[in-house]
Amino acid sequence: MAWREAYKTVPVLLVDDESKVLDAHRRTLRTRFDLHTALGGTEALEAMEAHGPFTVVISDFKMPDMDGIALLAKVAALYPDTVRMILTGYADMDTAIRAVNTGAIFRFLTKPSEPDDLVMAICAGIEHAEMVQSARELEIVRRLKDGFERTLHAFTRLVEFRDPYTSGHMDRTADIAVMIAERMDMDKDDIAGLRLAAMVHDIGKVAVPSHILNKLGELTDAEFSIIKAHAEVGAEIFKGLGVEWPIARIIREHHERLDGSGYPDGLNGDEILLQSKILCVADIIDAIITDRPYRHGLGKGEAVGYLLEGKGRLFDVEVVETALSLMEEGRIREPGD
Structure with a gap:
């Protein structure tokens, strides 16, 4: 385990009942670690x-x-995260076993110990402590993500309660978006963020009056303007969320088009996030092949034709080609298939 410059700030305590031994340790180790010493057990606990x-x-x-x-x-009882080692000239097996079983000892070192051996042991202990802390932080993040996902599911149920025609739409769109992203070899963490954004991409429809959401006839220009606002409203709901994924941005951009004809910002080309481009295509596929308030599902053939017509002009070429391959393979299915 190599010594690193960062270890200079890591607090290390050496305990011995001989002051000369502690003096020797200070001379060899004080420039490598934030070294503290204690003359005996009682002084160690005080330190x-x-x-x-x-x-x-x-x-x-x-x-x-x-x-x-x-x-x-x-x-171990007071500071369970502290890495504990024992250093002794009495290196018999019974002592070693008792040390490990009683104090959960990380290393058993013989005395006298060469300075380099002691440095290596301390470095190994620090790395062990860092790995334990990293594992704990990852578990916390996992639990937060699990809780966050459950919250997003609750949001989707809220929208679908008000708009029964889109029941399951956001979940289906999320499934399609993930399939496309995986086929395109997108980074797994980016896929996770895309899936969460897709699960709530229409959350802004909570601000749209129910009679507009469920209108059977053609929408007026004013009504369509209200519908279009859902991308901005949804992004605003998740603005400043404090997660590493660009969920608000994906929601806001999922109706943007490559040629700038989309909404709400008229973005074009590379101004649009790749995840947003994928969600756009996934959203269109599910919207075409499933029933809407004003029509029955039109089938995969209609979806294929619409995507081909807009490929490279409205929709990202690679995303469209990936989606078409998935439909041809039967991975993306029509309701009832």
């Missing part, structure tokens, strides 16, 4: 209360006031 927690604690085994195993067992 931990005053300056802790320490990332690594290394204790001598044989000490008069409190042996190293007893000390490290207390450290």
Whole structure:
């Protein structure tokens, strides 16, 4: 385990009942770590209360006031994330087993220990602590993401309750968008964000009056303007969400077109996020092949023709070709298939 410059700020505590041993450790280690020392177990506990927690604690085994195993067992109880090591000249197997079982010892080091060996052991302990912390943070993020996804599902149910004709539309669109993104070898984390955005891409329709959402006849220009606002409203709902994915942006852009004829911002070409381009095509496919308030589903043939007509002008070429391949393979199905 190589020493790194960043380790200079990592707090490490060395415990021994011999001051000369501690002086030697200070000379060899103080430039490599944020080194603290304690003369015996009682002083170590005081140091931990005053300056802790320490990332690594290394204790001598044989000490008069409190042996190293007893000390490290207390450290384990008080500071479970601290990496604990024992250093002793009494390196018999029974001691090693008791040290591991009682104090959950990370390393058992013999005394005297070469400075380089001690540095390597401390570095290994720091890396272990970093991995444990990273694993804990990943678990927290996973739980937050799971909770966030459940919240998004609740939002989709809210929209579909007001607009029964789109029941399942956002989930189906999310499935299609993910299939396209996976076939295009998009990064897995980007796909995760795309899926979440697709699940709520029509959330802005909560601001559209129900009689417009469910109107059987042709919409007036004024009514269509209200419908079009759903992309902006949806983006506003998720603005400043505090997640790493551009969910608000994808929602806002899912009706943009390559030639600038889309809404709400008239973006064109590379101004539109790739995830938004994928969601746009997925949204169109599901809208065409499923029933709407004013018509029955038109089938995959109609969807294919519409995408081919707009390929390269309205819709991204690669996204369209990927979607067409998935439809040809039967991966994207019509309701009832």
